[in-house]
Amino acid sequence: NAGVTQTPKFQVLKTGQSMTLQCAQDMNHNSMYWYRQDPGMGLRLIYYSASEGTTDKGEVPNGYNVSRLNKREFSLRLESAAPSQTSVYFCASRGQGTEAFFGQGTRLTVV
């Protein structure tokens, strides 16, 4: 019962470094999402993918890129990390007419 798997769980980056957060789901869901969670701000949508081959910007897309590699995988890339991108990142997936299922989160610190 893997559900939504995110890697890594923790990461520390230096300002200017790049990294890719990986996300995979095994529920055959069409839609996938990337959120960031900051204290007092709730979950803010970065990007989403309604289906394989499509991606759309959410509320806070600046500084991020995404790739929907296939139906299972949706990655989030930080090309040049900034301290403002220190956050907890959640990946989620959703099927037609269902709720969203979330990964365990990635705690990213940019120093």
Added chain:
Amino acid sequence: AQKITQTQPGMFVQEKEAVTLDCTYDTSDPSYGLFWYKQPSSGEMIFLIYQGSYDQQNATEGRYSLNFQKARKSANLVISASQLGDSAMYFCAMRDSSGYALNFGKGTSLLVTP
């Protein structure tokens, strides 16, 4: 653009009492869906309950019920018979009419006291 508002940053309730967590939304779409999630201190996101904009009845799931007032654009979560394990952050979210984008409110922190 859609907006989800949770006006209560923090709430207290005594064990075994009922509590209502507020959520208001703003959308011009006739078709939308509303979700509530729980996030305990361990960090995982747990789905609680869903209400579709065309659903005639208020959704219920065990001790959770959704007080859906469409004209007021509110979708308040009611937790009956609170338990200590209900202490957590609670988030309201809305799916837009495209069926894809899912936007969250800022959350309400609930503390259940003995």
